[in-house]
Structure formats: structure tokens, C-alpha cells
């Protein structure tokens with residue numbers, strides 16, 4: 001871990017409790033036109049739902065890169081934030097096809113996803129690459145949605161240890177935290193992504209608790225949230241309660257009516 005980068009707080013110090021957060025990654029499921037229709041409905045939901053309009057529940061959307069500029073136009077002026085699903089670890093240079101965190105910040109992105117299981121498994125991102133990308137997010141004032149999760153189903157103790165090792169590995173590359181840095185840790189067991197149902201609630205609660213404790217010891221003073229992803233859907237947040245700060249949604253938020261029901265669950269938790 002880089003000296004001075006983290007560990008500003010005393011071990012066990014409480015992390016500031018954030019508002020419920022619901023993030024949606026569209027991955028590469030929707031084309032540009034379908035993303036436009038979805039974002040339009042999302043903007044309407046934000047306008048009519050009192051918990052979103054009143055900013056008691058935070059929403060963010062991560063469309064595919066080609067739909068990002070359009071999504072920004074549709075969500076500008078709403079309480080819904082937007083961001084990207086990936087970034088490069090350098091901001092400028094000869095990096096064909098790469099996405100600059102500086103450009104994402106210029107496009108008004110608040111969030112950027114780092115270290116998703118699919119980036120590691122399909123695109124071969126190593127822990128060092130993930131750590132450098134985490135640093136690039138902080139450097140550019142973006143809030144990383146930092147994904148951690150065990151590869152195979154097992155005990156919650158082993159899962160928590162694997163996730164914390166991923167956090168420690170990545171934070172070893174972080175040199176650019178500031179007093180206003182924020183992080184969202186998305187706990188996504190790899191074996192629960194793309195399935196019909198999420199991981200068992202007791203498993204998620206145990207791991208989320210350990211992640212919160214780690215953040216309390218190493219990221220105190222900054223806003224840190226732990227959200228759950230991996231086939232999260234209607235009913236998941238109601239079951240998890242305040243053991244998590246929200247959800248990272250995929251397929252089960254493609255219908256904005258389903259997302260609205262999940263916003264209701266988050267609003268109930270916020271009260």
C-alpha cells in the first residue's frame with residue numbers, strides 16, 4: 001500500500017454512512033438507440049420518484065462508451081449521475097482505442113467502473129492493471145466503482161479474504177487520493193453474475209461487513225460505500241437491508257419499471 005495514499009483513519013474508525021446508491025451497468029447489452037430509450041425512461045423516473053428527485057436515493061448509469069455522450073445529454077439536469085465502464089491508466093499518449101479518465105471527467109462522468117470480473121476474465125486485466133486504473137480514476141476526480149469478488153462459490157470467510165486481497169492489491173497502486181475522494185466498492189461474487197438469482201443474503205452480509213470494516217480502517221474520512229452486484233433484482237435490497245449501501249444492477253434493470261420497484265426498496269431503507 002502506498003504510504004500516505006490510504007490509511008488516514010484509525011483502524012476501525014467508522015466510515016461516513018452514504019445514501020443508498022443504485023448503479024446500473026448496461027455492459028454491451030443495449031445498442032445506442034435502445035440505450036437512448038432506456039435513459040429517457042430513467043430521466044422520467046428520476047423526475048417523478050420523490051426519493052430520486054429529493055436525492056434520498058442516488059442513481060447512476062454506466063452505458064456503453066458509444067452511448068455515453070447521448071446519455072449525458074439525456075441525464076443532464078436530472079439527479080441521475082453517469083459514468084463509464086472502463087478507463088485507461090494513462091490520460092494521454094499513444095494508446096490506440098483506450099479511454100482517458102481525463103476525457104471522462106470532461107464529459108461530466110462522476111463514476112467509472114474498475115476491475116469488473118468480465119474485464120479480468122475476458123480482457124485479461126491483471127491486478128496491476130486494475131490498480132493502475134483505480135489510481136487513474138482518483139487522479140481524475142472520478143469515483144471508482146471498484147469491483148471485487150471471489151471467483152468460485154465457497155465459504156463467506158474465504159470470499160471475504162479474496163475480496164480484501166483484491167482491495168489491498170489495487171490500493172497498493174494508489175498514489176493520488178485527496179480529501180474529497182470517494183469510492184464505491186461493488187461486491188460481485190463472480191459465480192453470481194449473469195445468473196437467475198443473486199448470492200445468498202447471509203453470504204453477502206458477511207462479506208459486505210468485512211469490506212466495510214476494511215474501508216473503515218483504510219479509507220476513513222472519505223465517503224465509501226459497499227454495494228452488491230451479481231443478478232441483483234427486485235427483492236434483493238429488501239432482503240439485504242442496510243448490510244449494504246445499495247446495488248450494482250445489470251440485466252434486471254433493463255426494464256425501468258423493475259428499476260422503479262428497486263428504487264422503492266431503496267427509498268424504504270433510506271427512511
Ligand SMILES: O=C[C@H](O)COP(=O)(O)O
Pocket residue numbers: 025188192193194195229230231232248249250251252
Ligand atoms: O455490472 C453488473 C453486474 O456484473 C451484474 O450483472 P447481472 O445483474 O446481469 O448479473
